[in-house]
Amino acid sequence: MSPTLEEVARLASVSRSTVSRVINDHPNVRAETRERVWKAIRQSGYQPNVVARSLVTNRTQIISVIIPESVTTLFTDPFFSLLLRGTTETCNAHQYHLMLSLFTAKADRHEMYQRVLHSGYLDGAVVASTTLDDPLIPDLLHDHVPFVSIGRYPDDRVHYVDVDNVGGARMAVEHLIRLGHRRIATIAGPLSMTSGQDRLNGYQQALEARRIPIDDALIVEGDYTEPSGGVAVHQLLPAEPTAIFAASDIMAIGVLKALREAGLRVPQDISLVGFDDIPTASAVEPALTTVRQPIERIGSVAVEVLLSVLEDTPSENPTTHRLVLPTELVIRASCSAVSNG
Amino acid sequence: MSPTLEEVARLASVSRSTVSRVINDHPNVRAETRERVWKAIRQSGYQPNVVARSLVTNRTQIISVIIPESVTTLFTDPFFSLLLRGTTETCNAHQYHLMLSLFTAKADRHEMYQRVLHSGYLDGAVVASTTLDDPLIPDLLHDHVPFVSIGRYPDDRVHYVDVDNVGGARMAVEHLIRLGHRRIATIAGPLSMTSGQDRLNGYQQALEARRIPIDDALIVEGDYTEPSGGVAVHQLLPAEPTAIFAASDIMAIGVLKALREAGLRVPQDISLVGFDDIPTASAVEPALTTVRQPIERIGSVAVEVLLSVLEDTPSENPTTHRLVLPTELVIRASCSAVSNG
């Protein structure tokens, strides 16, 4: 199809090496020669064969975004669209290619791991939404695959970029407290995920700071899906909360629906805060007060960190990169001051 | 890192060729030898180097999903999440890898095209959401890149998988007609996309079939974004429609918000139908009546078609694959019978 180095070389009356040097911008080429070679390249429509190049350089310029099967159901969550967009754009900007790896079926998870990670196609990976009991990150560490985790991970060797989940959750609950709420419930994210733990932690910190006792009847663990929000509401209602902090917008939307069905109005009867600020958050009625995290940015930064790790000469003493991006409270219509009733 | 064929060969006391034959399941290997080789493979933890393999086979087992820059803003649309999920799963099932190519910045579109498509990394591509004036598909045809389009494309050589947009739109409008509506407006999708044209066409067919005159004041072109739905409403209201058919759910949600702000109630004052059945459609208030398309399935089928094209010996007379999947009307709460007032 496309001509090879050899043919370009012939066209320019030089050797393969010289053409290679020109393509790779090596300094030691006479200006006049360089020009002649470029002309031949343009004339012939030459495109370097990246596969051949990879074989010798051991670099593919491909990184993967890996999402383990445990969250595949979450893939309808706009979170991933935004994350992918951030990662893709940054890859583009750095002339890298992005491979998408969803570990779908649990059954052949191992087979997939082998195929994807030992294929030789990957320079590195960005890993999103793992749970603490998932063997993915331990496996990656064991196999010395360069990777960056989205969301903190309790191991010194793991590079990660995270958002301030604790602070975000605390802001949300403080907002409710300021509105006079005292019986504030939370629907936590999965406690097998650090984000789930951290948001619960922020909830607790906010209450403790105001000396509001923590009532276990007001805490239910969800799984970041919409149905789990609905289910949680029914567990929570007997404890008579006046406000609910849901650890994700998707769950908050489940809450909204369930409350509507139960004949309760938001925010008149119950106030509600979410987390994420996905596009739907502003579309629902009432528009959702929530904690915004810069999802696209997270993806972008994660890729940047990964590339910097890939660039590093591995001999240096390895510093672990840990970035925590800020969150922000977005006040909309789903909270009101507590009624005096 | 990983051992090479050579080392496995030594370990099994055979030649490279024999190991290669075993790996690739070639018939002519003595059972006893085969076993010995497999043992050596397992012992050494050998993983074939796919890059080296690709260099000689000219196959990478990588296909790309390409989304041209024109729709990058749409990437927050759940449509793409679902599409990606369908494509990814089918890739996994067939041991293919998926590369994601978003042509973001218009500026270096050409550079990206070259880099992505002539890299040598791709066996083929699935192309989503192109507009008719986008040079992408013509370029792919010109460069003889095997590809499948999501959405029909008016060229005999283009394989595509589409949904029945015309039929879906017709169903939506017929539903409104059955409810007694006569002044039915539509917010069309971009007419530079075949889906936009087809849905508008279905709208018109439904009216014509019932001899309802087509009023240009009741037709506005949108661009599948939420704001465009809001803008369209304001252009439409002077024509006093009793119902609106929006060519996408995202636009319908924009309509919902705009109507709310204008003090109009759905469905009491105005009925509304969308298209797509994205998850949000059932989350908004009132839940949106819409036309469901099997998005995930589309992605899955597109990959299957692509792989079958890749498998084909190119010498055969090329039959173009064209699949059209059915759509389905999902009735929820956003339509009511026309008031007699």
Next chain:
DNA sequence: TTGTAAGCGTTATCAT
């Protein structure tokens, strides 16, 4: 500054 030649890890064509 440029060219020669070795080598990256496979597959595939021959012999044997």
Next chain:
DNA sequence: ATGATAACGCTTACAA
């Protein structure tokens, strides 16, 4: 049934 050996298209010492 198995083993040499030549590609595949590139990068990169090393020579000149």
